[in-house]
Amino acid sequence: MDIKQLISQYNPDNPLELASTPPSAWYTNQDIAKHELNPVFSNNWLIAARCEQLQNTGDYVATEIAGQPIVLVKGESIKAFYNVCRHHAAQVMATGSGCTRALTCPYHAWSYKLDGSLAATPKFCLQSCPTKKRDNEFSWCARVPPAIIGNPPI
Numbered sequence: 001m002d003i004k005q006l007i008s009q010y011n012p013d014n015p016l017e018l019a020s021t022p023p024s025a026w027y028t029n030q031d032i033a034k035h036e037l038n039p040v041f042s043n044n045w046l047i048a049a050r051c052e053q054l055q056n057t058g059d060y061v062a063t064e065i066a067g068q069p070i071v072l073v074k075g076e077s078i079k080a081f082y083n084v085c086r087h088h089a090a091q092v093m094a095t096g097s098g099c100t101r102a103l104t105c106p107y108h109a110w111s112y113k114l115d116g117s118l119a120a121t122p123k124f125c126l127q128s129c130p131t132k133k134r135d136n137e138f139s140w141c142a143r144v145p146p147a148i149i150g151n152p153p154i
């Protein structure tokens with residue numbers, strides 16, 4: 001059954017005496033989940049972590065939001081990054097939480113400071129490495145919009 005057929009099974013305009021819950025398939029169908037991803041999950045406030053998980057310098061939470069790997073880190077402030085290494089796109093921090101001095105990629109051990117800047121690239125020549133030229137241009141991954149960290153809009 002395609003998504004249009006699934007959606008047509010529910011009439012939100014039914015009078016109260018005919019009202020029902022949406023069909024159960026709405027909660028399990030992958031096409032409906034994909035259809036909801038942008039309008040629902042990309043444009044609304046979502047909980048990524050509890051405040052007490054990010055109180056001390058080095059505290060981090062690695063999670064997934066709307067299908068995107070995200071890591072929140074407490075440095076001088078709390079920042080959120082895509083949890084993707086700028087070298088070859090490995091996931092830098094394993095899903096979970098903890099406290100660390102640096103964010104170190106398990107693949108080739110590139111490490112990042114708590115502010116997201118590149119700290120070390122062991123076994124790689126920094127002088128000839130093209131990513132070194134980007135070092136001062138942007139941090140290791142795109143930053144999540146600052147609004148995700150601040151107070152939610154009312």
Ligand code: FES
Nearest residue numbers: 085087088105108
């Ligand atoms: S992919 Fe992260 S260090 Fe190579």
